[in-house]
Amino acid sequence: MIVFATSDKGGTGRSVTSCNLGYRLSSRGKRVAYLDFDFGSPTAGALFELGGYERGIAPDVDRDGVGQGVGLHAYLLGTGGAPARINVRDRTDREDVRRRRGRGGQLVLFPGDQGGGEFDRRWDPEVVERCVRLLHTADKEFDLTIVDLSAGRSIALDIVVHATAQGVLAARTVRWLVFHRWTRQHIYAASGLVYGPHGILECGERAGHDRDELLSNIRFVRTAVPQVDRIRGGAAPQAAWLHRQDRILNELAGELQIGASSLLGTIPVEPMLQWREQLILDVDVQKQIANRSTVEAFDHLGDRLLDPRTWVPLN
Ligand SMILES: Nc1ncnc2c1ncn2[C@@H]1O[C@H](COP(=O)(O)OP(=O)(O)OP(=O)(O)O)[C@@H](O)[C@H]1O
Numbered sequence: 001m002i003v004f005a006t007s008d009k010g011g012t013g014r015s016v017t018s019c020n021l022g023y024r025l026s027s028r029g030k031r032v033a034y035l036d037f038d039f040g041s042p043t044a045g046a047l048f049e050l051g052g053y054e055r056g057i058a059p060d061v062d063r064d065g066v067g068q069g070v071g072l073h074a075y076l077l078g079t080g081g082a083p084a085r086i087n088v089r090d091r092t093d094r095e096d097v098r099r100r101r102g103r104g105g106q107l108v109l110f111p112g113d114q115g116g117g118e119f120d121r122r123w124d125p126e127v128v129e130r131c132v133r134l135l136h137t138a139d140k141e142f143d144l145t146i147v148d149l150s151a152g153r154s155i156a157l158d159i160v161v162h163a164t165a166q167g168v169l170a171a172r173t174v175r176w177l178v179f180h181r182w183t184r185q186h187i188y189a190a191s192g193l194v195y196g197p198h199g200i201l202e203c204g205e206r207a208g209h210d211r212d213e214l215l216s217n218i219r220f221v222r223t224a225v226p227q228v229d230r231i232r233g234g235a236a237p238q239a240a241w242l243h244r245q246d247r248i249l250n251e252l253a254g255e256l257q258i259g260a261s262s263l264l265g266t267i268p269v270e271p272m273l274q275w276r277e278q279l280i281l282d283v284d285v286q287k288q289i290a291n292r293s294t295v296e297a298f299d300h301l302g303d304r305l306l307d308p309r310t311w312v313p314l315n
């Protein structure tokens with residue numbers, strides 16, 4: 001299965017949630033590839049705590065353990081070389097992950113290029129061809145290929161919309177996750193990215209996708225959502241106001257077609273992630289420095305993602 005992680009706005013929690021999702025599924029025995037398609041800012045290496053790869057592959061990087069591969073930006077531009085792969089469980093600086101590396105499945109990062117920049121020109125068909133080859137190879141080799149796209153109507157989005165429209169990838173299982181925060185602005189933005197002008201559906205149709213089929217493979221993920229039912233203390237008027245806002249947001253999401261029926265999951269506000277972008281491990285929950293509800297939300301997201309019953313057509 002190929003999963004595109006996208007969002008209209010930046011800073012939605014797309015990468016942190018996707019990395020944790022990938023990590024947890026790999027801990028449950030899945031083979032997971034994580035492709036950093038955030039070409040302007042490929043920082044998945046920082047999230048996985050891969051020393052030396054925090055901003056992608058540097059031009060002069062010491063490639064010890066990574067082989068001769070290149071970053072994804074360079075690969076797609078055809079500047080030579082196969083994409084680099086970094087085995088996260090072997091190479092992360094987080095000892096607790098390395099210690100358990102024999103017990104899970106696989107988690108492999110395909111990093112971007114440091115300073116690669118967004119594609120600054122319209123891509124040509126060869127870029128799409130290389131993208132198709134990359135995604136097809138990964139999809140055959142891994143149970144799950146997570147592709148973290150640049151925010152908004154980016155070139156990265158345009159390339160993968162075209163890559164999946166026809167040919168070998170049209171026959172594979174492809175899902176789209178649209179991440180957004182639980183605020184008015186983010187709800188409008190996320191809805192616009194899918195249904196609006198130059199959105200995923202419009203661009204998808206133009207590229208050759210069947211609109212209804214594409215829509216049936218899109219779901220939304222709400223991130224850093226305050227848990228209103230858990231509000232303790234504080235003034236009663238404040239609690240009442242927060243509950244009312246939550247209701248208003250739910251109504252707005254429903255009107256804009258990103259309500260409950262198109263929701264894949266909700267990740268609660270997690271103090272650990274507010275302070276530090278990282279993987280949350282079971283040991284963090286055991287030490288009571290991360291909330292159990294957060295890892296449960298990641299697991300629930302994974303279950304829903306892998307369950308074919310989730311992916312019924314939307315009206
Ligand atoms: N559930 C959460 N609770 C609290 N903070 C969160 C949560 N999820 C993500 N964050 C924090 O929000 C910030 C943005 O998250 P992240 O970098 O994953 O977003 P993004 O959509 O990938 O952003 P970008 O567009 O810059 O790539 C980070 O500091 C992250 O740790």
Ligand SMILES: [Mg+2]
Nearest residue numbers: 014015016038
């Ligand atoms: Mg990101």
